[in-house]
Amino acid sequence: xxxxxxxxxxxxxxxxxxxxxxxxxxxxxxxxxxxxxxxxxxxxxxxxxxxxxxxxxxxxxxxxxxxxxxxxxxxxxxxxxxxxxxxxxxxxxxxxxxxxxxxxxxxxxxxxxxxxxxxxxxxxxxxxxxxxxxxxxxxxxxxxxxxxxxxxxxxxxxxxxxxxxxxxxxxxxxxxxxxxxxxxxxxxxxxxxxxxxxxxxxxxxxxxxxxxxxxxxxxxxxxxxxxxxxxxxxxxxxxxxxxxxxxxxxxxxxxxxxxxxxxxxxxxxxxxxxxxxxxxxxxxxxxxxxxxxxxxxxxxxxxxxxxxxxxxxxxxxxxxxxxxxxxxxxxxxxxxxxxxxxxxxxxxxxxxxxxxxxxxxxxxxxxxxxxxxxxxxxxxxxxxxxxxxxxxxxxxxxxxxxxxxxxxxxxxxxxxxxxxxxxxxxxxxxxxxxxxxxxxxxxxxxxxxxxxxxxxxxxxxxxxxxxxxxxxxxxxxxxxxxxxxxxxxxxxxxxxxxxxxxxx
Amino acid sequence: xxxxxxxxxxxxxxxxxxxxxxxxxxxxxxxxxxxxxxxxxxxxxxxxxxxxxxxxxxxxxxxxxxxxxxxxxxxxxxxxxxxxxxxxxxxxxxxxxxxxxxxxxxxxxxxxxxxxxxxxxxxxxxxxxxxxxxxxxxxxxxxxxxxxxxxxxxxxxxxxxxxxxxxxxxxxxxxxxxxxxxxxxxxxxxxxxxxxxx
Ligand code: HEM
Ligand code: HEM
Ligand SMILES: [Fe+2]
Numbered sequence: 001x002x003x004x005x006x007x008x009x010x011x012x013x014x015x016x017x018x019x020x021x022x023x024x025x026x027x028x029x030x031x032x033x034x035x036x037x038x039x040x041x042x043x044x045x046x047x048x049x050x051x052x053x054x055x056x057x058x059x060x061x062x063x064x065x066x067x068x069x070x071x072x073x074x075x076x077x078x079x080x081x082x083x084x085x086x087x088x089x090x091x092x093x094x095x096x097x098x099x100x101x102x103x104x105x106x107x108x109x110x111x112x113x114x115x116x117x118x119x120x121x122x123x124x125x126x127x128x129x130x131x132x133x134x135x136x137x138x139x140x141x142x143x144x145x146x147x148x149x150x151x152x153x154x155x156x157x158x159x160x161x162x163x164x165x166x167x168x169x170x171x172x173x174x175x176x177x178x179x180x181x182x183x184x185x186x187x188x189x190x191x192x193x194x195x196x197x198x199x200x201x202x203x204x205x206x207x208x209x210x211x212x213x214x215x216x217x218x219x220x221x222x223x224x225x226x227x228x229x230x231x232x233x234x235x236x237x238x239x240x241x242x243x244x245x246x247x248x249x250x251x252x253x254x255x256x257x258x259x260x261x262x263x264x265x266x267x268x269x270x271x272x273x274x275x276x277x278x279x280x281x282x283x284x285x286x287x288x289x290x291x292x293x294x295x296x297x298x299x300x301x302x303x304x305x306x307x308x309x310x311x312x313x314x315x316x317x318x319x320x321x322x323x324x325x326x327x328x329x330x331x332x333x334x335x336x337x338x339x340x341x342x343x344x345x346x347x348x349x350x351x352x353x354x355x356x357x358x359x360x361x362x363x364x365x366x367x368x369x370x371x372x373x374x375x376x377x378x379x380x381x382x383x384x385x386x387x388x389x390x391x392x393x394x395x396x397x398x399x400x401x402x403x404x405x406x407x408x409x410x411x412x413x414x415x416x417x418x419x420x421x422x423x424x425x426x427x428x429x430x431x432x433x434x435x436x437x438x439x440x441x442x443x444x445x446x447x448x449x450x451x452x453x454x455x456x457x458x459x460x461x462x463x464x465x466x467x468x469x470x471x472x473x474x475x476x477x478x479x480x481x482x483x484x485x486x487x488x489x490x491x492x493x494x495x496x497x498x499x500x501x502x503x504x
Numbered sequence: 505x506x507x508x509x510x511x512x513x514x515x516x517x518x519x520x521x522x523x524x525x526x527x528x529x530x531x532x533x534x535x536x537x538x539x540x541x542x543x544x545x546x547x548x549x550x551x552x553x554x555x556x557x558x559x560x561x562x563x564x565x566x567x568x569x570x571x572x573x574x575x576x577x578x579x580x581x582x583x584x585x586x587x588x589x590x591x592x593x594x595x596x597x598x599x600x601x602x603x604x605x606x607x608x609x610x611x612x613x614x615x616x617x618x619x620x621x622x623x624x625x626x627x628x629x630x631x632x633x634x635x636x637x638x639x640x641x642x643x644x645x646x647x648x649x650x651x652x653x654x655x656x657x658x659x660x661x662x663x664x665x666x667x668x669x670x671x672x673x674x675x676x677x678x679x680x681x682x683x684x685x686x687x688x689x690x691x692x693x694x695x696x697x698x699x700x701x702x
Contacts, residue, residue, distance in 0.1 A: 073659070086609045146604060149597055149675065158603075218603075222686075269518045273517060290616070292549075448692065451627075
């Protein structure tokens, strides 16, 4: 290649880089966020939140593509197939929620321990390593997609197991990053002070990280494969993540409403007892039909039927506390999302979960859109909401702990974002529920689950209509997210008043 | 009224939380050992991989109110008797192929996965393969070139071409045949196999 040509390319690249830099700077001037308002730990937390929001956006984008393919099967066929879009959709979800949780914990860590984060530098390195790895994994998902039926594909492309598709190299990376995070948490509490909240958090993180390892092995025996796969999925979302949310919620209720520590910690222990007491053996509701022995029908049915109890307790806890403090608080959007969490968790996980958890019913609903209906409301209601609450908390402090109670400027934005997101997900949930009932009835009960029966159900007008409604409400959800992002970038801008002070 | 009753005290609930968690976890570990041993390949519930040499059916038992797998006489695939080791190799190739091709993000296997395409639990026994004589041939052809060989039952949903080689396709067929022999406690319910008379 001759040199003038190379020079030309270099020049173009540098002008492009300059333009990008100008764009970034313009954006920074426009958002006008001042990081000196944040402590070091909080600065680390908002890095995680930022990536979480970007991945949330990606999640919904690919969800829309997958939803479109239900209506127009030829859409992107052979280019970005349903399997690819769906994988990105659910993986982006798992990862953004984990980013959000890590952010939440870095956010509360210094406050709760009463000291500065011990391994701040390590925390920052871990953040960039993780973010680099996630980017690479997503690029491979999109560009390489599949490989030959060999170990190398599972190590470097994708593992092909729903929710934990990340290739093995990334699994190992994730474990290392989580360990550094764990070190930071423990070392910081040890240097500062321990509390009930700190203790529960630490033990929960051990379990959460340990469970991930259960999903890192290849097994030809698919019964064993799915047995361990559910250890990760179920014991995450119905045990360790729930307790993590309990921890975050306990801290938020103290900070937002001024509830007494003794009260939230007692509640936290009650919730841990109820949650682990029902959720650990409730795992059995995934062992009805994968080849495992019949005693799981009884154990799984019984214990999982108890799982809604702690979720009722959480609603009582949140609403009662908010009520006794007359809903007086320093951050209205955050409190609204916390209340949404209590109800979303209760309905999505508790009610929707309960409805199909007994084996007599699950025999017909297992692996239909019924599961998707529950999956959407539960993940959104339990885990998206609490993270969004923290995004609002973070932005308030990022702007210098400004006023976010009555009479927020442009307050319609957060309210509409709240309404559109919750309304959209609820709409999708109902559409999928209708589709699920239709499938359970026609494909399963009447046609006996043959391929022909499957397609008879898929072609039924009520199913097809449900897919259109899901698409429409997906768009509503997506609109809500875009509004939410706009609101997060602008709320509290130019606000002169300081945040309302909350007394204990 | 300053006395906190036991049921409302922090330390009581802390101890309860610890005991309940530890107790549940220990029970789970014990059950896990039991379940894994009762479902190892070659057990009653999960047959050995060499079951691919046998006829497999799934029949409704009136007294049990559910269907159970029924293993019959020799019925070879690809005209060959597989030793236990060869069978395991072939099923393993098939299993790895299903993972590398991401089957689970369109289909369900044992009812778990995505809902864009039919469940594969008893796919080997499905009437969609027309007749037992044509079945394995049709399956291999379909897997290798789904665009051409797809029967979409009027849904227009076609499986994409996943660059599955002939060896991989045969592995997948063996894997599906083996999977259909697993005792899934009667899931799916009321399923009529390719062996059943009309
Ligand atoms: C926040 C907590 C929860 C979340 C995020 C959640 C999420 C999910 C998701 C995504 C699935 C589908 C898994 C798949 O892809 O196959 C699922 C399945 C299931 N969930 Fe939950 N869930 C939660 C709590 C619960 C609770 C409390 C119950 C019971 C009371 C429950 C009962 C079930 C059952 C029975 C299934 C199996 C569905 C099937 O057979 O296809 N879930 N859950
Ligand atoms: C723009 C809005 C959304 C659209 C259009 C959408 C669409 C989809 C589609 C098409 C699937 C595949 C279902 C199948 O296999 O048949 C799916 C699965 C899933 N989505 Fe979404 N989604 C959206 C938002 C969300 C949100 C907000 C969450 C949770 C926070 C979520 C969580 C899930 C989960 C957990 C699954 C797997 C469900 C299962 O396997 O049972 N989605 N989504
Ligand atoms: Fe579960």
